[in-house]
Amino acid sequence: MFHLRLLVEYFKQYMKTRMSYRGDFLVQFISNFFHQGLNLVFILVVFQHTPSLKGWSQAEVIFIYGYFLIPWAIFSSFLNLWSFNDRYIIKGELDRVLTRPVHSLVQVIMETMAPESLIGVLTGGIVMGVAGWHLDLDWTWYDPLLFVVFTLGGVLIYAGIFIALTSISLYTDSKSDIQPIMFNISNYGRYPTNIYHKIIQFTLTWILPFAFVGFYPASYLLDHGEWKIYALLTPVVGAAYLAFGIFCWNRGIKHYRGAGN
Amino acid sequence: MLKMYLEVIRIRFLMMLAYRVNYYSGIVIYSINIGVYYFLWMSIYGDKPSLQGLTAVQMATYIAVSWMARAFYFNNLDREIAQEIRDGTVAIQLIRPYHYLIVKAFQGLGEGVFRLLLFSVPGMLVVSLVFPLDLPGLSWDWLKFACSLFLGFIINVEVNLLTGVLAFFILNNEGMIWAKRMIVDLLSGLTIPISFFPGWAQAVLSYLPFQAISYLPSMVLVKGLSGDAFWHALSVQAAWCVLLAIPVQLIWLRARKTLIVQGG
């Protein structure tokens, strides 16, 4: 309850500052659409040369991509930690955070959140909707419910891995760009996982479980039963990785060296 | 003068060495990307032996070569320039006895040389062991590739200088820089060889500078372009090097004027 009230309070402050830079808002919207557009262009060009990708049609691959965008958008709105190293370690704002009576990670998340990225949910929804409309899918009453659960699970997986990666910054006080790795690995999740080598499939399922943020849940919604069990595991994997991320963070805070030593 | 530029390269080289976390994360990122695109393209090929004039093996080679080439030509000069403009340090650069943009370009070269030696060359050796590639042995093709790659580097630097200097006029050009990066990756042929685009798109792309950054150098090596085809590719690149220098210099002069008027 306390954290929820705090979130609302931070959100209000966020809106107030954001409103003073309205130009950025627009730029962000446009570049988001633009980015998604370019990725769609890639898929469209690729399918000019093949009718199917290891058994997946163009519409299905686009549907998976659309689904993939949704957890990603929610994740990037609430875990906008890309400049954590620069802002909190090098400029030393973590010192301030650590003198406040709220868990340090909660504070950092609230101070950096960027809810405007939620626009990606809309983009993803549209892409998924258009592709799904071409596909004649079987929707049951509990599918929307599962969709929500899958999405949340995906967000937690991203959050856990991202927090774990970000925690590395707590061990060094030099400039380091580890987080772009996150952005690049997640690319694996937006294509059907069965196109990859067996070792990579295993990695994407059990080590860096990016198959759960796009492909597994989307394939379930596409009525491909083969990965049903994996899809249903999404929230479990999400919870496990979030716990792992928080564990890494808490350990990192113990090693934190303070700013300007 | 040349001594000073060599020093700029050396300093940047040492800086790159100092950020060792970045070095290792760079290796991971490039491996990830080569992996994604390799498997994606191999499943597009399926049983088809060849598409758009490239065999499956040539395609795999293309992916490896173009990503390793990217390690050389890629840099964040645009972001650095925008940053220096925003925090005002560019004003200090202006009173120094050199051309700011040329120094930036040499910094980019230092970065490129660093990644070429410590990243692309060993990376290429590893990749050629993991994936079945078709690389030329010891032949003139490598020298031709080197020339073409260097011109690609210059074009990319010019594009970056242009985007960076625009920060003088568009204060928050973060979005533009991001968009430029994605456009360059897509339209330079890095993720899709130009020959895979529909005919009309190929026609449009042939009038843009991006293909000269990645597609042309990679094709020089992968297809072993020779004779006229090679000289044609090289002259297209050279033409872009010269053409792009004009807007860079013009916008820079405008920017300097506004800087002097506003006093930074």
Place this chain on the structure above:
Amino acid sequence: MRSIEARGLTKEFKVYQSRPGLKGAFRDLLNRQYRTIRAVDAIDLTIEQGEMVAYIGENGAGKSTTIKMLTGILQPTAGELKVNGFDPHREREKFVKTIGVVFGQRSQLWWDIAVQESFRLLKQVYQVPDADYKQRLDRMIEVLDIGGLLDQPVRKLSLGQRMRCELVAALIHQPKLLFLDEPTIGLDVLVKENIRRFLREINREFGTTVLLTTHDISDIEALCSRVVMLDQGKVIYDGGLQELRRNWAKGKKVHFELAREVDMSELEARTAGMPLRWERKGERQVVLHLEQPDLAVSDVLAQIVQHVHIVEMQIEEVSTEEIVRKIYQEGMTLA
């Protein structure tokens, strides 16, 4: 009740050492060399509730590192530490509700939003009841005279304005212990005076313990009765400001202007056996250095005044600042 109790408090850092030259840089890429630095070396420190203590030392002496351990930011490498009855790092979230922190060089407020919005956010963060919040805030706004700044974003405030707002932010939850790291650095005299008066007031009224690091000796003179001095991670002095002065202000300086030129040897001969030293400054100007605090100026005068005609005389007390500088230079041999 003790505010701070530390025994053998130690903090070590691993520092990365780069090898020289290009070859060294390549080797660093694969294998780094580290050196361990002991920033804080087995400090014992006890501070009672309600004390105002100055924590001083040169840059790099370990002041900030100590403060960061005391505030829960850093985990000590070794030693026992209880602050307000808590283990600061382990029980951080509960503990920090009982302290207030002001870092002079770094803002505690949110840069982009108005000052009062920052206060509101802090009210939520510290869960301060509405009535308390209003009462405390009104009072502090009045005393520190920041009423006109409340709707300004922090980035637009001057340093002095910001520092007063920082104080309010640090005290909104009425902590029992207040840490101030260089609170008056770069401020003008009026603001300094205002802040000091305010600090004395809250100390008197609420018994707030104050631990202050500073380079400005006048802060200490105005606020603190006790001084803890740190050098190379070790406490080299812990005691009253008066004692520090008495022990180190070995003596006074007396400037004389004489009616005629006098031989130094004459002055020396007349005061032979006394712990003092004469120094010639000009033709008729001499300086007398009294080298022990219990030697009175009058004793010296009694010896010379009948033989030497004194036109003017001025007694100079050694300032605390000079004492501190001297200690830094010579090291503490007396303590």
